Amino acid sequence: MSLNQSEIFEWLDRANVGECPPLWVIQYLLDSKYYASMRATISKFEKQWNLSVVNYQVQKSSEALFTAEDIAMRSQARLLRMEKLKKASLVGENPGFDFLLSCWNDDPALQIVIKKLVAKFPQWGVAIVDGVLMKWER
Numbered sequence: 001m002s003l004n005q006s007e008i009f010e011w012l013d014r015a016n017v018g019e020c021p022p023l024w025v026i027q028y029l030l031d032s033k034y035y036a037s038m039r040a041t042i043s044k045f046e047k048q049w050n051l052s053v054v055n056y057q058v059q060k061s062s063e064a065l066f067t068a069e070d071i072a073m074r075s076q077a078r079l080l081r082m083e084k085l086k087k088a089s090l091v092g093e094n095p096g097f098d099f100l101l102s103c104w105n106d107d108p109a110l111q112i113v114i115k116k117l118v119a120k121f122p123q124w125g126v127a128i129v130d131g132v133l134m135k136w137e138r
Contacts, residue, residue, distance in 0.1 A: 002080075003028060015041045020049040024073040031080045031099075078107055085113045094124045097135055104133040 003011065003025070011021050012034060021029075029038035030053065042053055081103050088095045100117075103110040114133065118126050127136045 008034060012037055018045055024076045027073060027077045028080060031077065031084065081110060085110065085117065089117055089120065092121060097126060100126060101133055
């Protein structure tokens with residue numbers, strides 16, 4: 001799923017007053033240009049919402065991510081990340097090392113895409129050494 005501009009602002013406004021969005025909405029916002037706003041709100045309500053963010057992934061603090069809702073959320077997050085990686089491949093725009101690293105650490109399927117991107121765009125200054133994604137200076 002995706003959100004249009006008004007839905008994004010509506011969720012951000014609702015979150016800022018303490019209403020916890022669904023996990024997929026939080027993840028969507030964390031994977032978007034609204035990352036800083038969503039992260040600040042999560043920091044404010046982390047305990048109340050019983051959430052944490054680890055490597056850019058939203059997790060319920062008290063349980064493993066194995067419910068049907070959580071599996072669907074992770075699947076949606078993968079689709080959003082894949083979409084962002086495909087866009088990067090098409091336009092050559094670096095999505096940022098932190099984003100690449102979060103995809104690399106969380107999803108072996110996305111590692112394949114990232115390997116191709118790193119080979120295609122050496123100017124990004126990202127390398128894979130012994131299976132580890134890292135920044136490098138040219």
